[in-house]
Amino acid sequence: MAALAALVVFRSAVFVFWEQSHFDSNQAVIGLMAKHLVEGRAFPVFMYGQNYQLALEAWLAAPLFALAGPSVTALKLPLLAINVAIVLLLAHVLVREVGLKPAAAALATVFVALPPPGTASKLLEASGGTLEPLLYVPLLWFTRRRPAWCGLVLGVGFVHREFVVYGLAALLVLAAARHSLFTRDGVRHHAAMLRVAAEVWLVVQVARQFGSAMGPGTTVANLPRAGGGFVELASRLCLDLLAVPQGFLHIATIHWPLLFGTEPHPLHFFRIASDVTQGMTGAGLALGAAMAFAAVRVGAGVVRGRGWRPEFDFCAYLLLAGFFSVTGYVVGRCGVIEPIRMRYEMLSLLGAVGLSAWFLATERSRRAVTAWSVVVVAWAALSATAHVGLLGRYAADAPVGGKRMLVRHLEARGIRYGIATYADAYAISFLSNERIIMSSSNRVRIRPYEDEVRAHRREAVRVSRRPCEGGERVMDDIYFCPGR
Numbered sequence: 338m339a340a341l342a343a344l345v346v347f348r349s350a351v352f353v354f355w356e357q358s359h360f361d362s363n364q365a366v367i368g369l370m371a372k373h374l375v376e377g378r379a380f381p382v383f384m385y386g387q388n389y390q391l392a393l394e395a396w397l398a399a400p401l402f403a404l405a406g407p408s409v410t411a412l413k414l415p416l417l418a419i420n421v422a423i424v425l426l427l428a429h430v431l432v433r434e435v436g437l438k439p440a441a442a443a444l445a446t447v448f449v450a451l452p453p454p455g456t457a458s459k460l461l462e463a464s465g466g467t468l469e470p471l472l473y474v475p476l477l478w479f480t481r482r483r484p485a486w487c488g489l490v491l492g493v494g495f496v497h498r499e500f501v502v503y504g505l506a507a508l509l510v511l512a513a514a515r516h517s518l519f520t521r522d523g524v525r526h527h528a529a530m531l532r533v534a535a536e537v538w539l540v541v542q543v544a545r546q547f548g549s550a551m552g553p554g555t556t557v558a559n560l561p562r563a564g565g566g567f568v569e570l571a572s573r574l575c576l577d578l579l580a581v582p583q584g585f586l587h588i589a590t591i592h593w594p595l596l597f598g599t600e601p602h603p604l605h606f607f608r609i610a611s612d613v614t615q616g617m618t619g620a621g622l623a624l625g626a627a628m629a630f631a632a633v634r635v636g637a638g639v640v641r642g643r644g645w646r647p648e649f650d651f652c653a654y655l656l657l658a659g660f661f662s663v664t665g666y667v668v669g670r671c672g673v674i675e676p677i678r679m680r681y682e683m684l685s686l687l688g689a690v691g692l693s694a695w696f697l698a699t700e701r702s703r704r705a706v707t708a709w710s711v712v713v714v715a716w717a718a719l720s721a722t723a724h725v726g727l728l729g730r731y732a733a734d735a736p737v738g739g740k741r742m743l744v745r746h747l748e749a750r751g752i753r754y755g756i757a758t759y760a761d762a763y764a765i766s767f768l769s770n771e772r773i774i775m776s777s778s779n780r781v782r783i784r785p786y787e788d789e790v791r792a793h794r795r796e797a798v799r800v801s802r803r804p805c806e807g808g809e810r811v812m813d814d815i816y817f818c819p820g821r
Contacts, residue, residue: 353413386785420461427687430478476490477505488533759778
């Protein structure tokens with residue numbers, strides 16, 4: 338367990354302790370929410386500007402902000418703790434319930450413990466709910482026999498990020514397969530669980546009416562449109578069935594190579610400030626063949642009646658959750674898989690853990706286990722190599738973050754108000770500790786900033802990425818222009 342925790346800290350260190358490595362305005366908004374909460378200026382329930390994505394990350398960061406002040410590191414330390422908790426929870430269940438030896442459990446868990454930097458950066462991204470479904474899904478399993486606790490996890494998980502429904506679907510499928518779903522006890526159990534989840538949802542909806550929807554002093558009336566968990570789910574459904582096969586093909590050829598880091602890509606492709614490259618030509622074919630072999634062997638064992646004993650239900654649960662996640666992603670995106678939307682489907686990592694654990698627990702051929710393990714260890718070594726390169730670069734000569742440089746230029750000129758695109762606006766406000774207030778020109782999340790900048794329009798500057806009349810070039814492709 339200590340080794341797994343250390344591995345998670347190793348692959349997370351750059352993203353937690355070097356703010357310039359991977360920080361954007363989405364994360365800055367969460368940080369500003371935590372700051373406003375500590376200062377008693379706001380009561381965020383959902384992410385500013387939205388009716389979904391519970392503000393849990395802001396609430397977790399708030400105590401650290403109160404103790405040490407606002408910073409990117411304080412914002413991301415709770416996410417690091419969640420990463421460690423996910424890996425330890427998975428390993429615990431694989432040893433105690435599935436019956437794997439600790440070394441085998443660690444090997445199966447490596448897909449979450451040591452993903453490549455591009456994926457690891459997403460797991461340390463304070464963007465509202467990229468990471469948390471990977472915790473909620475195992476917690477649903479861990480609490481499955483206690484309907485009140487399970488319902489609490491389901492309710493909080495759903496209002497936080499609706500992807501938790503994939504775990505619920507997996508639980509129901511397994512209960513049906515074990516012929517317990519429609520028994521009297523089964524109906525009572527799941528009804529109690531769903532009742533608690535519904536109660537959590539109702540409590541959050543009531544709290545939402547008193548929350549600060551778009552910053553200090555705002556209410557839900559300031560939101561541009563209504564919505565929420567169910568509305569958000571419905572809005573993402575796509576009934577273009579003809580696009581589904583192509584979507585699954587894109588999952589295998591576009592999404593998984595990015596998620597598992599097998600395809601060669603410079604890290605700046607993932608918006609990480611580094612010229613290090615992850616992946617290697619042919620790695621995807623090797624890992625894909627190993628996982629396909631594991632799936633065939635597990636499937637053959639199930640067909641023969643010796644591969645699905647009750648102790649393997651957790652493996653099946655993770656596999657089902659991953660499958661439902663992939664299916665939901667394909668259907669929700671009408672079969673179009675965009676690399677930039679990788680965060681919308683992260684549960685395949687849990688599916689890989691489930692398949693690996695099932696294979697290791699049931700495979701009788703020692704040669705097959707050895708060959709498979711060699712491929713997975715080689716994949717982990719490839720991932721670790723990219724992390725070592727990234728950590729080495731930052732430890733030796735960390736780059737100066739572009740947004741931090743922007744803050745320095747603005748402060749050197751005594752500028753307190755400005756206008757920028759969403760990509761820069763809220764990051765500047767957070768990194769300057771709100772000494773500089775920036776309004777967003779294309780996506781508004783904090784309404785008071787708009788009013789404050791408008792009131793000081795004559796002294797405001799516009800941060801532009803294009804030359805402008807009367808403007809000043811301050812950085813490569815960055816200009817300070819008149820705000821009026």
